[in-house]
Amino acid sequence: MKTKNLKRKGLTSSSKKAIKSINTGLLVLLVLTATYNLNAQHFNIHNPLTLPDKSPQSIIKQRIGYTDVTISYHSPGTKGREIWGKLVPYGKVWRAGANENTVITITDKVQIGGQELEAGSYGLHLLPEADEWTFIFSDNHTSWGSYFYNKEEDALRITVPVKSTGEHREWMSFDFNKRERDSFSIVLGWADKQAELEFTLDIDNIALEHIREQLRSDAYWEWFSWCQAADYCAEYGINTEEALQWIEQSIKMQENFSNWDVKAKLLKQFGDEAGAELAIQRAIEVGSAIYLERYGRRLMREEKFDRAEYVFGEAIKKDKAYWRAHFNRGNALIALKNSKQAKSAFEKALELAPQDRKEQVLSSIKSIE
Secondary structure: OHHHHHHHHOOOHHHHHHHHHHHHHHHHHHHHHHHHHHHHOOOOOOOOOOOOOOOOEEEEEEEEOOEEEEEEEEOOEOOOOOOEOOOEOOOOOEOOOOOOOOEEEEOOOEEEOOEEEOOEEEEEEEEEOOOEEEEEEEOOOOOOOOOOOOHHHEEEEEEEEOEEEEEEEEEEEEEEEEEOOOEEEEEEEEEEEEEEEEEEOOHHHHHHHHHHHHOOOHHHHOHHHHHHHHHHHHHHOOOHHHHHHHHHHHHHHOOOHHHHHHHHHHHHHHOOHHHHHHHHHHHHHHOOHHHHHHHHHHHHHOOOHHHHHHHHHHHHHHOOOOHHHHHHHHHHHHHOOOHHHHHHHHHHHHHHOOHHHHHHHHHHHHHHO
């Protein structure tokens, strides 16, 4: 059929050969393409191997209060190279590590050098100079290194002085230095230089937000949870009015030495000395011998020896066989320079003490004699 059509169109024999040659060429090209595709399957670039990093990945994490701070970075080595001003040039933004972005993640708002930084993840870059380094927190933390750094994406810049350490650090690293209740610091060090960033937290408000949230969970039905919340406020002298409501809730659920003791602390903090004294008296009334003995030791540390001797005596009334209460009553009496009664208290403690504690009591008796 094809031959007839060719003849009808008046094709010459030379034209026929040309067409045949083209068809042959196309066939060869199709075969070569198919062969290439089959071979390409042996070099699947969509699933590359994971090989060891020349600059190993490091992750450091620290919790300050409720706030988690995490830094993920790749740590390059000096490998005999001159670092500052050479490998890492001055006046040029550097990724503060190797490979992809160095990333810092903070779960609560912080302040750095009087400037606020919201919770979140940031690309951490460095602009080094000979005597100061500028740390740059970028809203873009997903790019590769500093190649795509854009100043318009800066969330914060902080410039700090550089210190010469006098020691060689082979591997670049971030470390947490200061770790306080409401502040912390991060040190970047490499080769013979380092710089430190200081962070502060509004720990009181952060803590209170978390406490209030927890009191809306299963903790709501536990007297101890309300007591814990109130005691935290008493310890740091914060949020006194709300803390008094919390401790009243605890007492309502189950009164005991612990919650009445916390109430006494809060009332004293509030300036109500008379109310505080009534609260601690109630704590002594409802408290067990063990709790009273612990309270007595607290009074000893505060050098309130008269009060401590009284509390140890109240503990003994609740449990006459509690050797530790007798022993510490003796210590209180020694502090009050009443050796005669102290010896009597120690002798009673010796009678009741377990075998592994008798030597301790005997030592106290010998110190009087």
